[in-house]
Amino acid sequence: MIELTQVNAAHGRRTVLALDQLRLLPGQRVAVVGPNGAGKSTLLALLAGAMHPRQGRVRINGLNPATTPPGERARHMAVLTQHEHASPFAVRDILAMGLYALPKGPDRNARSATANSGLNPDARIARILKELELTPLARRPLDRLSGGQQRRVHLARVLLQAEAFAAQASSTQVSAAQPWILLDEPTDALDPRHALLVLDVLRRKAEQGHGLVAVLHDLNLAAALADRVVLLHEGRLLADGTPDVVLQPELLEKAYGCPFRRVLVPDGEGQPRPVLLPDAGALSCIRTDAHRLAHRQDPSTEALLRPSPERAAVGF
Amino acid sequence: MIPCAPHGHALNHPPPVPDPLTIAPTGTPQAEARRIPPVLQRLGLALGFISLCLLAYALGPVASGWEALTVWTKSDPEALRLQAVLWQLRVPRVLLAMGIGASLAAAGAALQGLFRNPLADPGLIGITAGGSVAVVLALALVSMGWISGHPLLLIAFGFPGALLAVWLAYRLGSSRAENPGGGTATLLLAGVGINALAFAATGFLLAVLDDQSLRNFSFWTLGSLSGARWSLLLPALPLLVLPPILLARMGGSLNLMALGEGPAAYAGLSVRRLRRNVLLLVALCVAASVALGGAIGFIGLVTPHMVRPFTGPDQRRLIPASALVGALLLLLADALSRSLLPPQEIPVGVLTAGLGTPVFLHILRSARGRALNRTAA
Numbered sequence: 020m021i022e023l024t025q026v027n028a029a030h031g032r033r034t035v036l037a038l039d040q041l042r043l044l045p046g047q048r049v050a051v052v053g054p055n056g057a058g059k060s061t062l063l064a065l066l067a068g069a070m071h072p073r074q075g076r077v078r079i080n081g082l083n084p085a086t087t088p089p090g091e092r093a094r095h096m097a098v099l100t101q102h103e104h105a106s107p108f109a110v111r112d113i114l115a116m117g118l119y120a121l122p123k124g125p126d127r128n129a130r131s132a133t134a135n136s137g138l139n140p141d142a143r144i145a146r147i148l149k150e151l152e153l154t155p156l157a158r159r160p161l162d163r164l165s166g167g168q169q170r171r172v173h174l175a176r177v178l179l180q181a182e183a184f185a186a187q188a189s190s191t192q193v194s195a196a197q198p199w200i201l202l203d204e205p206t207d208a209l210d211p212r213h214a215l216l217v218l219d220v221l222r223r224k225a226e227q228g229h230g231l232v233a234v235l236h237d238l239n240l241a242a243a244l245a246d247r248v249v250l251l252h253e254g255r256l257l258a259d260g261t262p263d264v265v266l267q268p269e270l271l272e273k274a275y276g277c278p279f280r281r282v283l284v285p286d287g288e289g290q291p292r293p294v295l296l297p298d299a300g301a302l303s304c305i306r307t308d309a310h311r312l313a314h315r316q317d318p319s320t321e322a323l324l325r326p327s328p329e330r331a332a333v334g335f
Numbered sequence: 336m337i338p339c340a341p342h343g344h345a346l347n348h349p350p351p352v353p354d355p356l357t358i359a360p361t362g363t364p365q366a367e368a369r370r371i372p373p374v375l376q377r378l379g380l381a382l383g384f385i386s387l388c389l390l391a392y393a394l395g396p397v398a399s400g401w402e403a404l405t406v407w408t409k410s411d412p413e414a415l416r417l418q419a420v421l422w423q424l425r426v427p428r429v430l431l432a433m434g435i436g437a438s439l440a441a442a443g444a445a446l447q448g449l450f451r452n453p454l455a456d457p458g459l460i461g462i463t464a465g466g467s468v469a470v471v472l473a474l475a476l477v478s479m480g481w482i483s484g485h486p487l488l489l490i491a492f493g494f495p496g497a498l499l500a501v502w503l504a505y506r507l508g509s510s511r512a513e514n515p516g517g518g519t520a521t522l523l524l525a526g527v528g529i530n531a532l533a534f535a536a537t538g539f540l541l542a543v544l545d546d547q548s549l550r551n552f553s554f555w556t557l558g559s560l561s562g563a564r565w566s567l568l569l570p571a572l573p574l575l576v577l578p579p580i581l582l583a584r585m586g587g588s589l590n591l592m593a594l595g596e597g598p599a600a601y602a603g604l605s606v607r608r609l610r611r612n613v614l615l616l617v618a619l620c621v622a623a624s625v626a627l628g629g630a631i632g633f634i635g636l637v638t639p640h641m642v643r644p645f646t647g648p649d650q651r652r653l654i655p656a657s658a659l660v661g662a663l664l665l666l667l668a669d670a671l672s673r674s675l676l677p678p679q680e681i682p683v684g685v686l687t688a689g690l691g692t693p694v695f696l697h698i699l700r701s702a703r704g705r706a707l708n709r710t711a712a
Contacts (some may be wrong), residue, residue, distance in 0.1 A: 038525075067601060069597060087607060089600045089601075089603050089604055089605050089606070090603045090604075090605060092601075092603070093601065093602055093603030094603075096601070098598070098601040098603065100595075100597055100598055100601075103594070103598060104593070104594060104595040104598070105450075106593035106594070107647075107648045108590070108593055108647075108648050108649070109647075112590075112649070113594075116590065116591050116593075116594060116602055117602060119587075119588075119591055119602045119603050119604060120602065120603025120604075145582065176602075177601075180602060180603075197415070222385070272596075
């Protein structure tokens, strides 16, 4: 379980996130949405332990992520950051790095073999590669792949880490807590088909009992993935609930500052399914705002623009 | 915003994907080498290594060629004299060259992995300079009779100097999320700064030193192995041999640094501990090398780049292979330095710099170097 209580996070003096109470349960698929700078990545950084809160308590499976040693923390969460690096390592070597925190030595094979799924590391890697359609790329150097392919490789590494420790936790029964999967923009740089593929894989991981927290920009992908949506606005929780409740035009307009329209389109089974669109009038309304700002002629600007004798004297 | 297709709809017909459940081991670069059985590969490498060692041992102004080997079977006075020369001068020199070469090359490979930067080299980024200032300071104290000239004492002096320089280089020049200005350019500029400071400091010490130490000074700044004696080598040998072995054992952890510091930590790597250990060991490698052989440049830069096409980026192979090749490189450079213009000796640092600079410029021009400049920006 993830628990945030009275949390206040700041960059320098500026508060970037203030949350009274947020409790996320294992097996939930949580999408974190909100405009740029709303505190989405900050929330993820707090959960991942990359950032200390100025005040308040962050607990993930009962641990304080900011003070837990990395080796222990890796058993309780797998994290995909927004900017992952390219490197000359082959794809399957990158994936093997997701298993770094597994116990080393002869113990490791024995333990994996007795794990519930009965898979050794190589078979695990092969399976996740197949799930994310990466098998043909397994031996290619990562830095020779496209941005979207690299994104899927890193996602596969993160999912592999979560899965391996889930199996380990259940086989050793040290703790029944499943690792959390924390993702910052998992569908970034992915084409629509692979974005859907990733969502499908993520849904299945959640069905296996992993808690899932994903920062997403695309509200429709968020609706497709999540059973719970957390909407942030200016560092505060604006709404929290099922996609049907949170992804409503009025709330979104309040958060994003532009009108939204919710239209129903038939899905694969002919059932109506809501799709969110920025309102057709939104573009012109934004453009009007921008135009007004750009051509604003308040007295102070005018004063600055007017040639003045003193400035001319010093060469302005 | 792009409207999303109904969930699952697009996934009904994924393209056919080959389905090998187990995947053959990686190795695009080393696929060719894999056709030869591993036992033969290792045997071949060992034979090549030993014969190159013997070649280097047999090069020199006296007792060169076969004579270096056959002289041990004779017992006339001239042979005994040559035996003494070989045993007292050349054998320790060969061992010292190998130790320093291995040490510097392993340090370079580990630094390149830690900094995620192909131009991290102890010489270029000022670690060698930091160590040499401290060692020259120690020499100044020796010449004033304040301390003894024991090799371990010189290493003890060089260590903090090298450590300070490597720490500075790390703060300034590694590309990290929290250090967006860090990158190849910053790293090299930091090296320029540290090298200039070291030059000034040695220049100051130069003014203080007496004649004998002046000669030592030029020896230290150019790098030379002509001072190799058993008395110098034996106490220092563990400090040359152990750090590369320990660095090689950290190869698996260093591999994770390729993910970047944040992701490596999320995967379970204690980045701070690894960084501390690697920096300490690199400083030890450099301090020992500088104290015994002076500022020998470019071995740490060039060797990993020579080795990488054969080992791939995996540090578990790269560091030991670099150590072996670095040992050979310095050994051969030193053999050349004493046999090119006999009886005069060219300082070995001059040779390594002369041969290393073109390689350095090539790396700067290469796609890898450019790519790194981009990611660092």
